[in-house]
Amino acid sequence: MAALAMYSAELYARVLSDPPAFQRTGSVEVTRSADTLRLLARKREVALAGGIDAELVSPERLTKLVPYLDSDGLAGGLFIPDDGVLDVRRLLQALHEAAQDHGLAFREGVQVIDFARDGDRITGVITDQGTIFASRVIVAVGIWGRELAGKAGLDLALYPVQHPYLQTKPLPRVVTGEMRPFVRDLDNLFYLREHGDRLGYGWYNHSPLAAEVDTTIKADLAYEDRKFDAALSYDLFPILEQTGSCRKLNGIFSMTPDGAPLLGQVDGAKGLWVAEAVWVTHAGAVGKAMAECILDRSPSFDITQFHLDRFASMDEQSRRHASMSLYNDIYAWPAETGDPAQVQIKGSKAVNHDRLSLL
């Protein structure tokens, strides 16, 4: 996963450079606890060994890096200077144009309803505007993936979950244009970043909430405060209590039982592939690997560990439970043992760790 993230960040920086879509703002992971700081020291070693620059920083340094962070009460943090924030809209536009320059045609506003078949081979997609024939089809429709893949008889272990993301009103005196590192509060499972001239923030420290997804649902739900009731990091960011939030999003993203993507070819449906539960953090590399696979080239990244039927021995209830529990462990990471499956900061075990390593 770290290799996927590193390649993706490098790709995003290369595609658009003036001004860059991917801004290397750096990130800091902070904690109030000496124990967690020791884990961060270990994480630093793991990062350095993997070629990722990382530095343990004092509370004083944290306030210099992020002036609106009140570091009183913090034990310290881990600074990763090459982390960054992506302007997804601009990046997608640039990729879209580059693909068109290479002869790719896009059909927008078309809904795929089912797959066209010839025996056990998928021969295209049936849409609300007719059938489009294709020798290779990839299901890459985000939170709607389980329903669509089900049309091909595939039972994807994909579980959409609700996630809050709030923004303050514009704060031109605070958010000055030169982006500061984004912050992850590991004790409160809370993050904060600059978003245009606002601060944006979200948290995982609330009961995981599944989202029932069908073709009619949009990518966000109604925001209700009580759903996400949790202790926010007001001690670190008093400015949030003063300003409040004026934009509230209840977004939906995909979880899987091990927090990793679902990538690969569908057994029993020749010509059909899946690329689901892919975070932006890893998407550039996943796109490259999937393109190589469907062209029968060997992929630049080993995606066999993400194969689609790796949860076949789990029943539906266990898969759902594991996926939902992982939501609260989204900031867990491999520490002392170096074995991701054995490591926790708080909560239950998690194999999901380095989705947070670069973005």
Ligand SMILES: Cc1cc2nc3c(=O)[nH]c(=O)nc-3n(C[C@H](O)[C@H](O)[C@H](O)COP(=O)(O)OP(=O)(O)OC[C@H]3O[C@@H](n4cnc5c(N)ncnc54)[C@H](O)[C@@H]3O)c2cc1C
């Ligand atoms: C609040 C929030 C914060 C997040 N923060 C981060 C972050 O910091 N870092 C990160 O890496 N990720 C983050 N994510 C997750 C990230 O946004 C998703 O993982 C990513 O957008 C998934 O991309 P995708 O292309 O797979 O799916 P999507 O972006 O959802 O695209 C799927 C597309 O398929 C289309 N589609 C669906 N069904 C059909 C159909 N039947 N026929 C035709 N088209 C169809 C949809 O209309 C949509 O355009 C966040 C998500 C949320 C909600």
